[in-house]
Amino acid sequence: MSLADVFATARAESRAALIGYLPAGYPTISGSQHHLRSMVEAGCDLVEVGLPFSDPVMDGPTIQAAAEQALSAGFRVRDLFDVVSSVSEAGGRAVVMTYWNPVLRYGVDAFARDLASAGGLGIITPDLVPDEADDWMAASAAHGLDRTFLVAPSSTEERIAMTAKASSGFLYATAVMGVTGARDVVSSAAPALVARVREHTSLPVGVGLGVRSGAQAAEIAGFADGVIVGSAFVSAVAEGEGAVRALAADLAEGVRSAAATV
Amino acid sequence: MGQFTPTPHDPDARGHFGPWGGRFVPEALIAAVDELAAEYDKARLDPDFVAEFQRLLRDFAGRPSLLTEAAKFAEHAGTRVFLKREDLNHTGSHKINNVLGQALLTKRMGKKRVIAETGAGQHGVATATACALLGLDCVVYMGEVDTERQALNVARMRLLGAEVIPVKSGSRTLKDAINEALRDWVTNVDETHYLLGTAAGPHPFPLLVRDFHRVIGIEAREQVLEKAGRLPDAVVACVGGGSNAIGIFHGFIDDADVRLIGIEPGGSGLDSGSHGATLTAGTPGSLHGAMSYVMQDEDGQITEAHSISAGLDYPGVGPEHSHLKDIGRAEYFPVTDAEAMEAFALLSRTEGIIPAIESSHALAGALKLGPSLGEDGLLVVNLSGRGDKDMDTAVEYFGLADGGRA
Numbered sequence: 186m187s188l189a190d191v192f193a194t195a196r197a198e199s200r201a202a203l204i205g206y207l208p209a210g211y212p213t214i215s216g217s218q219h220h221l222r223s224m225v226e227a228g229c230d231l232v233e234v235g236l237p238f239s240d241p242v243m244d245g246p247t248i249q250a251a252a253e254q255a256l257s258a259g260f261r262v263r264d265l266f267d268v269v270s271s272v273s274e275a276g277g278r279a280v281v282m283t284y285w286n287p288v289l290r291y292g293v294d295a296f297a298r299d300l301a302s303a304g305g306l307g308i309i310t311p312d313l314v315p316d317e318a319d320d321w322m323a324a325s326a327a328h329g330l331d332r333t334f335l336v337a338p339s340s341t342e343e344r345i346a347m348t349a350k351a352s353s354g355f356l357y358a359t360a361v362m363g364v365t366g367a368r369d370v371v372s373s374a375a376p377a378l379v380a381r382v383r384e385h386t387s388l389p390v391g392v393g394l395g396v397r398s399g400a401q402a403a404e405i406a407g408f409a410d411g412v413i414v415g416s417a418f419v420s421a422v423a424e425g426e427g428a429v430r431a432l433a434a435d436l437a438e439g440v441r442s443a444a445a446t447v
Numbered sequence: 448m449g450q451f452t453p454t455p456h457d458p459d460a461r462g463h464f465g466p467w468g469g470r471f472v473p474e475a476l477i478a479a480v481d482e483l484a485a486e487y488d489k490a491r492l493d494p495d496f497v498a499e500f501q502r503l504l505r506d507f508a509g510r511p512s513l514l515t516e517a518a519k520f521a522e523h524a525g526t527r528v529f530l531k532r533e534d535l536n537h538t539g540s541h542k543i544n545n546v547l548g549q550a551l552l553t554k555r556m557g558k559k560r561v562i563a564e565t566g567a568g569q570h571g572v573a574t575a576t577a578c579a580l581l582g583l584d585c586v587v588y589m590g591e592v593d594t595e596r597q598a599l600n601v602a603r604m605r606l607l608g609a610e611v612i613p614v615k616s617g618s619r620t621l622k623d624a625i626n627e628a629l630r631d632w633v634t635n636v637d638e639t640h641y642l643l644g645t646a647a648g649p650h651p652f653p654l655l656v657r658d659f660h661r662v663i664g665i666e667a668r669e670q671v672l673e674k675a676g677r678l679p680d681a682v683v684a685c686v687g688g689g690s691n692a693i694g695i696f697h698g699f700i701d702d703a704d705v706r707l708i709g710i711e712p713g714g715s716g717l718d719s720g721s722h723g724a725t726l727t728a729g730t731p732g733s734l735h736g737a738m739s740y741v742m743q744d745e746d747g748q749i750t751e752a753h754s755i756s757a758g759l760d761y762p763g764v765g766p767e768h769s770h771l772k773d774i775g776r777a778e779y780f781p782v783t784d785a786e787a788m789e790a791f792a793l794l795s796r797t798e799g800i801i802p803a804i805e806s807s808h809a810l811a812g813a814l815k816l817g818p819s820l821g822e823d824g825l826l827v828v829n830l831s832g833r834g835d836k837d838m839d840t841a842v843e844y845f846g847l848a849d850g851g852r853a
Binding site for chain 2: 238239240241242243245246249253256261262285286287288289290291311312313314316317334335336337338339340341344348359362363364
């Protein structure tokens with residue numbers, strides 16, 4: 186199943202897709218495998234497996250701390266592929282979300298090759314813009330992976346068009362100007378950004394940054410194709426499996442209870 | 448040639464120096480760096496902007512800075528040595544050049560708030576100073592470790608009206624201060640300019656920071672020709688992020704016979720693994736928005752730099768230095784903490800000038816290089832800052848409080 190299928194399935198059910206994030210290696214390697222499978226079982230249509238990085242400039246304190254914990258416990262990049270495999274072998278769909286330097290260091294083509302053979306579907310690249318992505322365009326094409334670049338409220342029309350053209354699978358719209366972390370209210374900038382994106386592309390649009398509840402998920406599902414939840418899952422992991430499943434179930438209900446405007 | 452004249456050494460339109468540089472930043476910041484690049488392109492050609500910048504350098508920063516022959520120090524180097532006295536600038540280092548330029552750009556862009564990172568505190572103090580002068584709000588991010596070893600500079604920044612935020616994440620030093628400043632910037636980019644303190648980061652920072660510091664090299668070249676009647680055999684500067692070095696190098700970059708030598712922080716020695724010699728021992732990678740040499744492990748995780756000098760304690764380096772290294776136009780080698788501290792004491796004792804520990808690395812490099820040039824040789828060393836801020840480190844290192852002497 187490809188990313189296009191994930192969104193097509195959700196669309197056929199007149200709902201948005203639920204996308205949950207967790208860093209590989211958090212709280213441990215086997216723990217992350219376990220929790221990611223729970224997230225899939227409890228309703229995530231897609232999981233983003235984060236690659237812990239030493240200098241996560243797009244992340245707020247919750248994900249920073251999780252990455253730091255994974256790294257100090259000895260997480261290695263090669264462990265990422267095992268975590269992705271365990272999701273795909275359990276019937277889940279996974280993409281990787283990673284800062285670009287670890288991919289550069291591993292080798293862009295080698296990383297794409299190993300991710301594809303682990304069953305991963307693509308990479309979300311928060312600090313790689315299409316302008317600098319020639320190697321990744323080639324490697325993703327060679328290994329059949331999807332490319333999710335980000336658009337932001339500050340993106341110009343020209344950049345939205347260019348970014349959409351370079352992307353495949355889905356586009357990631359950052360709902361607010363800022364870093365990751367749960368927020369109480371859905372940004373007012375998000376619907377406007379999604380509307381602008383739709384002027385330029387028919388690709389599915391996922392909205393992330395700051396989502397933590399079923400009610401927020403329902404609100405976003407009213408205008409976006411995917412609801413992306415990160416920090417809230419990281420926080421739930423600290424409370425245990427029950428909390429992770431409960432959050433996923435709440436969010437899954439949320440993406441199904443929006444007005445069917447998708 | 449003027450300070451802002453485009454050169455054959457400028458990056459391409461997307462900020463690449465050969466394979467280095469570029470923009471490895473979140474899309475959310477692209478609009479801001481585009482705006483900055485467009486504003487700088489206009490400003491560098493605007494006679495009013497250039498005149499205002501030069502007026503501030505002259506009437507506020509105290510430029511031109513002197514070129515001082517260090518004859519007694521030179522006896523230890525075995526060759527003639529001139530010091531470019533950036534330590535005499537207002538706020539005590541070269542940092543003021545870039546800060547005044549970017550603060551003027553901030554006003555041109557209509558932004559009211561400035562954020563900055565700082566390691567030793569020199570850039571933070573310079574930024575707080577320019578913001579006080581030009582009426583801008585100022586927030587400085589500083590690693591918690593550095594706020595402790597540079598407490599005096601924290602006090603100076605606060606006195607100047609800046610808010611200093613100790614950064615408690617990661618290694619709690621310069622790289623984490625930059626991470627935190629980037630997080631602030633991506634959140635508040637509409638009204639905020641990130642006044643980056645070195646010639647690194649995403650395009651156009653490496654270009655514009657370099658250009659604001661080109662005044663160092665332009666002055667030094669004229670001064671050495673006037674005082675010595677010849678060009679130097681080599682220009683020596685310390686390299687952390689590399690802003691003072693790139694500024695003085697550019698005055699001589701087209702003089703093929705003048706060697707450009709960057710001195711990196713060797714910490715406890717390269718073999719110890721405890722150092723910050725990015726160009727000597729690093730590998731290509733992207734950090735803080737640009738491709739350059741970085742210190743990283745085999746997984747691409749950025750490793751911590753170590754140096755007795757807070758201002759050089761950085762695991763990255765400006766992309767133009769990576770380019771100059773690759774094409775062989777500049778050479779880079781490390782000196783250890785111990786060698787730098789020896790040079791720190793030597794200049795103080797022989798010349799009555801207490802240098803910054805950062806600049807002491809360049810002095811130590813001159814002591815190593817001098818003998819190969821001999822008595823007829825001539826070195827220009829960029830004395831990028833003064834050492835007042837380093838007294839606590841010196842007291843501890845030399846045991847000065849217990850009646851010890853360096």
